[in-house]
Amino acid sequence: MSNKNVTVTLQQQADYRFAICFDEAMPILVGDEPAPLGTGLGPSPVQLLCAAVGNCLSDSLLFAFRKFKQRPDPIHCTVSAVVGRNAQGR
Numbered sequence: 001m002s003n004k005n006v007t008v009t010l011q012q013q014a015d016y017r018f019a020i021c022f023d024e025a026m027p028i029l030v031g032d033e034p035a036p037l038g039t040g041l042g043p044s045p046v047q048l049l050c051a052a053v054g055n056c057l058s059d060s061l062l063f064a065f066r067k068f069k070q071r072p073d074p075i076h077c078t079v080s081a082v083v084g085r086n087a088q089g090r
Contacts, residue, residue, distance in 0.1 A: 054079035
């Protein structure tokens, strides 16, 4: 929970598949859209976004519990997202 800048680099490998580089110390993560756009060789951007939101909120909840000397671990989180178009078809 710091206030530093974070940089993530994405390099297209093929179609909708990207190599996602967080920094040199971490392994490269491959993100890919499911068929028919991609090949599903990695989590989709929506899955990665769900994971990021769930992880962030879980971290915040755990931090708040521990601040008040509570030990709820291990905690569990499930994130669901509805993906669709708005009234303008976007």
